[in-house]
Amino acid sequence: MKELLFLKPVFKEMIWGGTRLKVDFHYEIPSNNTGECWAISAHQNGDCEIINGFYKGYTLSKLWSEHRDIFGNVNQEVFPLLVKIIDAKDDLSIQVHPDDTYAKENEDGSLGKTECWYILDCDEDAEIVIGHNANSKDELREMIGKNAWTDLIRILPIKKGDFFQIEPGTVHAIKKGTLILETQQNSDITYRLYDYGRLQNGKPRELHLSKSVDVIRCPHVDKQANHEKLEYPNATKEHLVTCPYYTVYKIEIYGKQEFTQDKPFTLISIIEGSGEIDGIPIHKGDHFIIPSDYGTYQLTGNLQLIASYI
Numbered sequence: 001m002k003e004l005l006f007l008k009p010v011f012k013e014m015i016w017g018g019t020r021l022k023v024d025f026h027y028e029i030p031s032n033n034t035g036e037c038w039a040i041s042a043h044q045n046g047d048c049e050i051i052n053g054f055y056k057g058y059t060l061s062k063l064w065s066e067h068r069d070i071f072g073n074v075n076q077e078v079f080p081l082l083v084k085i086i087d088a089k090d091d092l093s094i095q096v097h098p099d100d101t102y103a104k105e106n107e108d109g110s111l112g113k114t115e116c117w118y119i120l121d122c123d124e125d126a127e128i129v130i131g132h133n134a135n136s137k138d139e140l141r142e143m144i145g146k147n148a149w150t151d152l153i154r155i156l157p158i159k160k161g162d163f164f165q166i167e168p169g170t171v172h173a174i175k176k177g178t179l180i181l182e183t184q185q186n187s188d189i190t191y192r193l194y195d196y197g198r199l200q201n202g203k204p205r206e207l208h209l210s211k212s213v214d215v216i217r218c219p220h221v222d223k224q225a226n227h228e229k230l231e232y233p234n235a236t237k238e239h240l241v242t243c244p245y246y247t248v249y250k251i252e253i254y255g256k257q258e259f260t261q262d263k264p265f266t267l268i269s270i271i272e273g274s275g276e277i278d279g280i281p282i283h284k285g286d287h288f289i290i291p292s293d294y295g296t297y298q299l300t301g302n303l304q305l306i307a308s309y310i
Contacts, residue, residue, distance in 0.1 A: 132171045251307055
């Protein structure tokens with residue numbers, strides 16, 4: 001069917017979460033410690049519901065299972081991507097993700113977790129953790145054993161509009177005062193390396209030191225970006241990343257512009273502004289899927305959006 005699929009987000013409360021999902025996106029959030037909006041997800045821990053059209057009321061996982069033709073008959077067991085908005089009022093734990101091979105062997109057949117971050121907004125002096133300073137696994141173990149976190153962890157300044165690709169095995173953490181859009185594999189596997197000694201319900205949160213050391217890449221190597229920008233009469237399309245799991249673009253619309261959906265499916269998140277897609281009103285905070293064989297579509301208005309596909 002030539003029909004866009006709009007989704008109802010799932011919200012997650014976190015000890016580091018805040019209220020910006022309500023303030024910035026006007027979502028109805030469960031509490032003042034809401035850290036994550038799972039905006040396009042078919043994961044069992046947060047399965048989004050279709051809120052319009054013929055398939056209204058279906059979960060995304062049910063639609064994937066029963067109507068694969070909508071998604072170009074992609075031959076993958078689970079819906080491959082997950083899109084989140086993350087509000088970090090406080091620092092997240094320092095963590096690392098496994099790749100597919102390690103996750104399959106050690107996490108009951110789960111996918112690994114490759115992800116990327118687009119910085120929607122951040123405090124003026126905001127920072128992020130990407131990478132570490134150990135040259136080998138032995139040095140990594142030694143620095144962890146000595147609690148030499150200040151020497152081990154690599155901290156970078158960030159600004160609105162920055163973009164980071166986080167490969168499996170990369171030590172990383174979002175720090176306080178940061179709002180990001182994350183595109184990732186459909187996985188919820190995270191190994192916590194360090195949590196600043198914080199307590200939750202009077203107890204430290206679980207760390208996963210052995211698995212973290214197993215998967216951390218030594219030494220750390222930065223992923224080089226190729227941010228090619230395509231110019232259209234009334235739009236720009238900036239390539240953010242292509243990897244084996246996804247391609248991600250940022251698109252800005254200032255007027256009226258046609259595009260063609262020629263992928264198995266395309267995920268769209270509106271991150272600024274308002275307008276229309278084929279006459280349907282859209283605004284900041286909307287998330288939808290353009291299905292297979294949809295063909296040409298027209299975006300109108302003043303919009304910024306993140307688009308991704310496999």
